[in-house]
Amino acid sequence: ASVFAGIAQAPEDPILGVTVAFNKDPSPVKVNLGVGAYRTEEGKPLVLNVVRCAEQMLINDPSRYKEYLPITGLAEFNKLSAKLIFGADSPAIQENRVVTVQCLSGTGSLRVGGEFLAKHYHEHTIYIPTPTWGNHPKIFTLAGLTARTYRYYDPATRGLDFNGLVEDLSSAPLGSIVLLHACAHNPTGVDPTVDQWEKIRQLMRSKSLLPFFDSAYQGFASGSLDKDAQPVRMFVADGGELLMAQSYAKNMGLYGERVGALSIVCGSADVAVRVESQLKLVIRPMYSRTPGDWSHIIKQIGMFTFTGLNSEQVAFMRQEYHIYMTSDGRISMAGLNMKNLPHLADAIHAAVTK
Numbered sequence: 383a384s385v386f387a388g389i390a391q392a393p394e395d396p397i398l399g400v401t402v403a404f405n406k407d408p409s410p411v412k413v414n415l416g417v418g419a420y421r422t423e424e425g426k427p428l429v430l431n432v433v434r435c436a437e438q439m440l441i442n443d444p445s446r447y448k449e450y451l452p453i454t455g456l457a458e459f460n461k462l463s464a465k466l467i468f469g470a471d472s473p474a475i476q477e478n479r480v481v482t483v484q485c486l487s488g489t490g491s492l493r494v495g496g497e498f499l500a501k502h503y504h505e506h507t508i509y510i511p512t513p514t515w516g517n518h519p520k521i522f523t524l525a526g527l528t529a530r531t532y533r534y535y536d537p538a539t540r541g542l543d544f545n546g547l548v549e550d551l552s553s554a555p556l557g558s559i560v561l562l563h564a565c566a567h568n569p570t571g572v573d574p575t576v577d578q579w580e581k582i583r584q585l586m587r588s589k590s591l592l593p594f595f596d597s598a599y600q601g602f603a604s605g606s607l608d609k610d611a612q613p614v615r616m617f618v619a620d621g622g623e624l625l626m627a628q629s630y631a632k633n634m635g636l637y638g639e640r641v642g643a644l645s646i647v648c649g650s651a652d653v654a655v656r657v658e659s660q661l662k663l664v665i666r667p668m669y670s671r672t673p674g675d676w677s678h679i680i681k682q683i684g685m686f687t688f689t690g691l692n693s694e695q696v697a698f699m700r701q702e703y704h705i706y707m708t709s710d711g712r713i714s715m716a717g718l719n720m721k722n723l724p725h726l727a728d729a730i731h732a733a734v735t736k
């Protein structure tokens with residue numbers, strides 16, 4: 383007997399289910415054209431040389447540790463990720479109007495962005511193209527938004543239904559969110575031309591439609607990372623706001639590692655600071671372990687507690703709170719008393735939520 387005995391069998395994911403069926407097929411001539419993952423001429427998974435090199439560097443660096451990252455992830459990764467899509471010389475980045483948080487690949491970035499909008503944006507309808515990647519409506523609906531569609535593909539021409547797209551976005555309520563595939567639209571492989579992008583941009587800005595770009599294939603459309611980012615950069619160049627979900631599953635071949643980022647381009651640096659603080663609140667209860675569980679402080683024995691604070695946090699606490707400990711995060715419990723304990727708790731909280 384099981385308390386879960388009444389649970390129905392869920393259907394296979396329409397994309398990943400293709401692989402399940404493929405694996406079951408004993409035929410020697412079978413071919414899997416379902417999942418979007420690079421394969422060698424022999425049909426084997428491919429790891430890019432640059433990824434192998436980076437992995438070697440990581441393995442051979444003994445100073446690397448596996449401490450918790452801040453809620454927003456690895457700061458250097460976030461900076462580079464924003465530069466990759468918005469351009470190294472992006473004025474929005476230079477003006478500190480871009481907030482970037484590391485997320486669990488493209489899917490996680492879309493989800494965090496969706497939840498942020500559901501909580502903090504006045505319009506809860508998101509327009510997604512027909513067709514689109516099958517996960518889009520589910521991600522946004524679960525995040526608390528309402529998904530509606532705009533026309534995108536015209537089966538008759540096997541190209542873009544530009545008039546349909548313009549009509550549908552023109553009749554969307556003011557301020558609606560619009561999901562745009564940054565390049566190499568999935569599943570159609572049909573992108574607007576630069577001229578069409580410019581018309582879409584003007585239309586969206588004139589109706590205050592909020593762009594939410596999904597960039598899962600930067601580099602796949604033209605072979606150039608910069609060229610593929612051009613439509614996005616047109617929307618940043620006009621000074622308006624937008625959301626950007628980036629996935630490195632495909633263009634770095636890091637499918638299983640779940641590497642991605644969500645950026646929000648804000649109207650001012652001041653807004654960006656507040657947006658970032660709210661993104662942390664979205665991420666923390668979803669999957670972040672920071673500030674986390676501190677029960678080890680009680681479980682550990684002896685005179686010391688190994689707090690798990692990293693050297694950066696230790697330095698912060700010394701500078702801002704005048705609390706001194708070794709840089710490995712070890713504290714002597716003997717130095718604590720009922721008077722200084724609240725001060726320490728405040729300092730730890732500030733350090734881990736920074």
Ligand code: PMP
Pocket residue numbers: 418486487488489490515563568596597598629630631637642
């Ligand atoms: N958006 C689109 C359009 C995609 O095709 C994909 C991958 N199939 C993703 C986002 C996200 O994939 P991942 O979560 O693996 O980065």
